[in-house]
Amino acid sequence: MEETWEGKKPGLKKTVFSALIAIALIVLPHFLGDYLIHVITMGLLFGYLGLAWNLLGGYAGQFSFGHAAFFGIGAYTSTLLQIHHGVNPWLGLFFSGLAGLLLGLFIGFLCFRYGLKGPYFALAMLAFAEMLRLLATQWMSLRYPLGISIPLKGDSFADFQFRSKIPYYYLCLILAAGLVYLMRFIERRKTGLYFKAIRENDDAAEAMGVDVFRYKLIAMALSAFLTAMGGTFYAQYYLIVEEESAFGTGISVAILLGPLVGGVGTIGGPILGGFVLEFLSEVTRNLLGAYSGVHLMIYGALLVFVIIFMPNGIFGGIKVLVKKFASTEGKEG
Amino acid sequence: MGFLEVDNITKTFGGLVALKDLSFEVKEGEIVGIIGPNGAGKTTLFNIMTGFYRPDQGKVIFRGENITGLRPYQICKKGIARTFQLTKPFANLSVLENVKIGAYNRVSSDKEAQEEALAVLELVGLYERRNEIASCLSVGHRKNLELARALATKPQVLLLDEVMSGLNPKETNEIIMSVRKIHMKGITILLVEHVMRVIMTLAQRIIVLHFGIKIAEGTPKEICEDPKVIEAYLGDRYEIAGSE
């Protein structure tokens, strides 16, 4: 019988509640206009990306400032394969994931083998993302000065393109929900606990038999794999890939800001954060129009605000309060 | 072939010699104490034995196998566990989760790890606090948690680094009891301590380090009377007030 607070067996009430939410999410798009569906879909996508980042950042404790590296590699891999070799984008999705995985293993091996931690790891990740951006600029901008466009193939599941936004919504819903379940599965088992141990104190973890290097690599590889696939989705949604939006600092920040706002190290946090960010960037874009990067200004301000006033994020703060409450209840004096 | 041997270990940091030609043996099932004034090299020794440092020279041999230079997690898997002088709890995790992580050293299933962890908590007396967050624990309970975590890895040898420091007499007695219980299960214990009462009570044999060199080795009584030891601690005019 599970005893920890997090491990209580889901009661009937909880299952019914979840089922209701699921049904609501499934029928939702049929009641909303295109614009709102777009916003929610992007919220789900960034929720998904945030969860993927969170696997490495919030669970294993390694904050990456350069996840754009994986996002971009995913976007470019599937797109280039499609354009140059006619590879079906669904197959391309798989190859993107693979590319992300390999890149993650490579970068992870270098960083973790040489003991990069904390801000030095964060900066190294940023450097890697920038290097990829520069490479992409060097190789792509002559031939594709405005980015690589994916030719319009109309409404076809096989081609991973749809005229209506609704199929994209469902795809994103599956991505996000799938990852939520994966995280819940990992969180309670050995791997999840090992990740948390590494985050909390990697020396102690090592002394207790945790192969810290291996588990950091696993976290990195999985995170990279998932993030890269998100990049492919983004490419198929917008049908254009260019180096600034694929590999730029903007996307790295957008990915990590969601978990930060919602609660690093929680599962609901990145999803909530993804939505908050999406709504915020839509609102600013409408208010301040001007140019496409204006939402970054808000992101910057939000980043500062969250770090100073709520470093645990929304859910993180709640979780801490609840745990401390449970502690005082359990204490014997 | 010995059980646990430290063989001519030398370690320098920059210009400072932390350990010089240190050799000793530990027999299976013993409780051995290691004492010495601050800076004598005790924690460095533990760090070398558990793979956190590489020695410049020398070897550590466990059950006939040379474990020098292995990574700490590998040494833990081989059966040597340790606590840290400055406790390193997994602050945001519960007591139970802290110990469960240790338990996973030997088992893979969640259920078994849970059972193991609960059993260990019962042994050290932290069962009632199992759902508390580690960062909320008092110093005494934190030290106990260090012990519990190391124990959960099912070691054959336990290295305790100043596990009694900073405790009041009641807490000290509790930990002494836990250590005795652990010893009775057949686990070999190496303990670094400053609290004399503890060492004299628990240790069957004591090794004295001073400036990285072994200056004496023997039973508690022999150590108390050894003039070299007295001089190292107190200068040459005093005797150590007796043990229990």
Add this chain to the structure above:
Amino acid sequence: MTIPGAGVVLQSIVNGLLMGGVYSLISVGLTLIFGVMKIINFAHGSIMMLGMYITYWLYVLLGVDPYLSLFMSIPSLFLVGLILQKFLISPVMGAPEHNQLLLTLGISLFIENLALLVWTPNFRSLEIPYLKKAFLLGPVMVTVPKVIAFVFALVLSGIVYFFLKKTDLGRGIRAASEEREGAMAVGINLKKVFYVAFGIGTACAGAAGTLVAPFFYVNPQAGATFVITAFVVVVLGGMGNFMGAFLGGLIVGLAESLGAAFMPGQIKQFIIYVIFVLVLLFKPEGLFGRNVGR
């Protein structure tokens, strides 16, 4: 890769050193902030950009000579540093390091994008007649604004050095960066030290901005390239190490310029990132050594 002739190489060396002086100034500021407060100031580049714009607008609107505008940019960016320190940095002094880095990243994003909004992404340049001159130094062509920038950068770095070495406050700052608790124990006012150190750091960045404005394209994202170079310099020179930052700036300026002579376009920047990563991986204490504590 093209092999340039000796004249080009010599030209690159001179240009590289001149630019290196400016890098030294920026990096000295960055390393001071890190040494004293253990904070990696990501916003350093955007501060420099603000310095550029102050100089630009003072010239365009009021006709102020760019070098006179130093009297404006230095104190105002010192003040900006104090304000940032008081309201944004000090609350997170105890936070995990990656959070501190995120904070300064957020500040830089905000400043840079606000500038983009207000001043538009258009590249601007200062057209100043007397600065359009160049002269020959042997076989090498040297442009006036670069030389002036170099000289001022050296002078300002020297002033900072003198301040740190000879004044009480400067010594207090050095003490705090070596051993924070010890400094507190001997009665050094840490709060004041932090303010001043951060302020000097940002002032250095601002001054560097002023100095490059006459020959650089003024635009809101100008700081971004400089901040990365500064990071590389600081990591190479040893974080917190004044001399390391100073010499590192010259070395990096030289390397960058020679690199550009041999390799085209983006590769130059790419190489800088590669060096950065390599130093982080293999020698985080820098070439000149200093405990980074990772």
